[in-house]
Amino acid sequence: MAERPPIEARGGGPSGDAVDTPGARSRDRDHAAEVRRALLAGDDAPRRSFDDGATVRPAGQPRNAVFVIEAGWLYSARILPDGRRQLLEVWLPGQIVGLGEHGLQRPLSALYALGPTELHEISWERLRERMCASGELSDQVAMLIAHERLMFEERLTSLGRRDAAERLGHFLLEMHHRLRPSANRFRLPVTQAFLADMLGLTSVHVSRMLSQLRDEGLVDMNDQGVHLLDIDTLRRACDFDPGYLAVDPVCNDAD
Amino acid sequence: MAERPPIEARGGGPSGDAVDTPGARSRDRDHAAEVRRALLAGDDAPRRSFDDGATVRPAGQPRNAVFVIEAGWLYSARILPDGRRQLLEVWLPGQIVGLGEHGLQRPLSALYALGPTELHEISWERLRERMCASGELSDQVAMLIAHERLMFEERLTSLGRRDAAERLGHFLLEMHHRLRPSANRFRLPVTQAFLADMLGLTSVHVSRMLSQLRDEGLVDMNDQGVHLLDIDTLRRACDFDPGYLAVDPVCNDAD
DNA sequence: CGGCATGTTGACCATATTCAATTGAAGTGG
DNA sequence: CCACTTCAATTGAATATGGTCAACATGCCG
Structure with a gap:
């Protein structure tokens, strides 16, 4: 079982804006x-x-x-x-x-x-x-x-079939993608209880999982500042494929 | 608690189609x-x-x-x-x-x-x-x-914040509502593994929870036949409110 | 009959929750 | 400036919910 298509199944990058099947509209326009x-x-x-x-x-x-x-x-x-x-x-x-x-x-x-x-x-x-x-x-x-x-x-898939660490990593990657900061750091002005209510967990467990991600050298998050230490590994670990994210028109300040 | 509107929500169901805030369209038209x-x-x-x-x-x-x-x-x-x-x-x-x-x-x-x-x-x-x-x-x-x-x-809410029994009951009530059988019985041609993949559980646990619901006198499901034994209690237990369900245009055979 | 898919049940295990205590930072009011 | 509170986060211990593994039953179909 288990096909293996995605992870970069596009043309090139999250939005290969070149090819467009006729009649089909690209989601890449804003x-x-x-x-x-x-x-x-x-x-x-x-x-x-x-x-x-x-x-x-x-x-x-x-x-x-x-x-x-x-x-x-x-x-x-x-x-x-x-x-x-x-x-x-x-x-x-x-x-x-x-x-x-x-x-x-x-x-x-x-x-x-x-x-x-x-x-x-x-x-x-x-x-x-x-x-x-x-x-x-x-x-x-x-x-x-x-x-x-x-x-x-996508979130339904997370809540149904991804474990706590995957959900967290996936969500942080999603926010990183949406915010498009210049670096791998961005501000996420939410509490751990917020993350918990978003991801179907408890705040205590979010705290534990963030510590674990830090120990693994994947994510460092403190005081609402997120630092993605190893995006590629994290993406693979969480099965994160940004294909579902349209271009979010956001202007944001990194760090 | 627990309203009791629908089940035949067509003519004057969950949303008395009389009042209509100006500019707002009713979802009751098919x-x-x-x-x-x-x-x-x-x-x-x-x-x-x-x-x-x-x-x-x-x-x-x-x-x-x-x-x-x-x-x-x-x-x-x-x-x-x-x-x-x-x-x-x-x-x-x-x-x-x-x-x-x-x-x-x-x-x-x-x-x-x-x-x-x-x-x-x-x-x-x-x-x-x-x-x-x-x-x-x-x-x-x-x-x-x-x-x-x-x-x-609604399903996101189930996967994030309802336990296994609630998810099951909620889903069965939803299908009951969508299928609109004449009685409290309907056919649901899916396996327990299907329910599991739908609700973020395992098939083993679905089996256990269905047994539990049967013991509690709430739901009797066997061989793809669902019998809701006590809808009111079930609705209260699962926080099921059909407000989110549009009229699904389905013709179905009960039992 | 044998094979396969489905469902049931038990024993054990893992992931996540609950409860509780502690810390630190931030805000309030004397 | 210092109690005092509040809120967020961390950590430990105990618990629970649900998962894993395995055995077995049943029904279907070739």
């Missing part, structure tokens, strides 16, 4: 940027600020807007009645948050600020209006939703 | 049916048959079609290089499979037949053509993709 421009055109979208930890959008309430992140990070989470929580996604500057609730009356997941944030708020009314006006916009929105789905596909 | 009609109009879509277990679409190959299920079930799966596999979704008759790969050159997940199946194949070329022609179609496709994403959101 759809988010185009959608952002379309949604913000007119420049009258209200701006909103949130403090660290603030609830940007509660769960269960009628959904009525999407957000374009101007600065800061967000995360989405699903809370169970007994308090357990599963974090679903981390959202970075430039991303459009909330498209995935298209067609849903009330989101099941809540949205919180990860650090102080600046957002543009675009009402669904306005969004619909612009989508009706532009088939291309509709299409790009569909692709962005498909990309959110694809991220979940 | 978008899948409308998209199906649009894609199959002309009736020249090639039909394809697959035997049980056949690969409908391999992973890693250029994606070039979506499928409308005429009869039989499909499932999608992600396979890790070392053979571990995570099943992602079960697809039922009437569903359109492959929309979630919109914008992606090569799907990471493979698609297999669960029992003998009959499909209509619609090329992406054709799909794009019709989406360009109809903004409404684009929009409905976006909603269907959003729904796939929503299913993942």
